[in-house]
Amino acid sequence: MNLTRDKHNQPRCELLAPAGSLEKLRTVIHYGADAVYLGGREFSLRAHATNFSEDDLRQAVDFAHSRQVRVFVTVNIFAHNRDLVRLPAYLGRLAEIGVDGLIISDPGVLRLAKEVAPALSIHLSTQANVTNVASAIFWQEQGVSRLNLARELTLAEIREIREALAAKIEVFVHGALCISYSGRCLLSLYLTGRDANLGNCAHPCRYDYRLQEEKRPGQFFPVEEDGRGTYIFNSKDLCLIKRLPELVAAGVDSIKIEGRMKGIYYAGGIVRIYRAALDHVYRCLEDAPGAPLIIPPVFMEEIAKLGTRGYTENFFDGAPREDDMCYTGAVVDQTYVPAGIVLEAGSRPLVEVRNRIRPGERLEYMAEGVNNVPFAVLAVTTPDGRPLPQANSGSKVLLATSPEIPWQAYGLLRRIRTGAGGNGAGNE
Template sequence: MILPELLAPAGNREKLHVAVHYGADAVYLGGKEFSLRNLADNFSPEELSDAVSYAHDHGVKVYLATNIFPGNADLVEMRRYLEKVAEIPLDACIVADPGVLELVKEISPERPLHLSTQANTTNWLSARFWKRQGVTRVNLARELSLEEIREVKEKGGLEVEVFVHGAMCISYSGRCLLSSIMTGRDANRGECAQPCRWGYALVEEQRPGVYFPVMEDERGTFIFNARDLCLLEHLPELVESGVDSLKIEGRMKGIHYVASVVRVYREALDRYRDDPEGFRVR
């Protein structure tokens, strides 16, 4: 049985070491610029080079997130940044914006390109389109069902990556304006304040002072504050679907979170490989 890659977050060097130690096959991380987790510690070009060397020495791949949506004013600095990291032997760049994709292809033509969930890939025809643009892997939108994931894998013609654990977003794959409107922090530039996790109530304008609580339990309701994703119980179906990579969200999470989640998924995947019929979530 061939297991999918276990892809873990690395918000800084210490978290990278932890992810490697507890069994990640690959890590994704961001630089000090142009990553969608600006509040994480992230890596300077020099730190990034050291991180890649450490990971490769332990047989772990490294993917660099360059998945913001830059404006015209950002393009010169974006180019400079990509030129700075061009000689670092990264295993892929994660992109969302077609312009950034073109820059990576121009500056590092041999570098594999992974399409971020920010690109909202929800069908196999879109996957084929991105393949024609040079993308080698697509991170599918969290909203897809298992059957839809299978179909993209069968018909898309490229590697498929899916989230298995971590925070969800109330908007389609992170395309949210709540944070920008309410706090001035742009989610599409890595500064999301997660206002969807605040406490809310609905008020009908003809009945001021009468509040309907907005909450979610195992039966609903999906308005705000989505429950975190956990697909441990569905690992057998995901493995059998042929997906290539299982991604854990959490570059902003602490060291203990990274350690515990990576360890749990590593052990679960290995148990399923060794005994598919007897696999149970502990």
């Protein structure tokens, strides 16, 4: 299947994936991203992501372009005057490295980018909060070639903006949500001194809040009826996978997945599922145009294996309601945990271990689509062939397996989780 054009040679909707590190970039590209977004060490939100040095950026662009994948770089801080001193040179270096576009939210940064790197396409960050047609046209007139719309829009509003614009539009379809307008939030700065608008959010919207009366210090009253307190600002995570047919029909140019700070298992796993779901949509449209189109339950079942705070479709059909929030702070456990990543394919793959692997246990290989291939580990050896009773996290080992599998570099191995706990989705 051609991933960039449909059978009428029209561009297909792009799958845009987060790449918080070189390793994550390789993983999400392996699992089918058409484009990735990432941040340099400066001027990017997500200060805690393992952001890219300029040397990393060159490697990222080389790797992505060798696989026909586009690289967009976030320069989406709300800049202060002091930031403007080094910004022009940085933008110039991004152009020289050959990135495919800049993701910007600040009009001043946009102006500088047009001066310094006029050949680079400019994408508007979701932090610019485009919620209406007039605003979208304004940004288009400023030279923006693609707009990531605010997450607070209904499908009908997305459709209206799409119809009014020549520029491309991008829509977030999956990941953590801010309780504020897409990160334009002072909560973290106020409570922890860490500024969300400079990429340093401490995620206090996930904290457990209680009420304290000033004359009774140390006595904490629940804000809600739940005895555990109330996570009053804690939204469930966005998931629009069931709505992909409508997004494609609306002419959305790119669907974007949140999560530069997530691990490779989550990022690779989610990208893999959305790749498969998007391909399913186009296959149905090509094979049976006009037929009712649904996303089979297997896609949601796969998503559930990756862990979540619960899912919401947010504003897609109108304002969110009470059950779109996660008032208990509860996290749905991952039912699987990562075990390793294939570094080199072969009859005995070279694997970097993420969770101890032992001979005799059963694991699962996350192949393309939603194909999971169970296998038994027959032997674990060092790269020079010395047998090991177990391989610990971080080690690189060869695996003998039954059956042998057509491994691919950057594919992930996982095991069924035993016991409770688990990682929920973090924030963008």
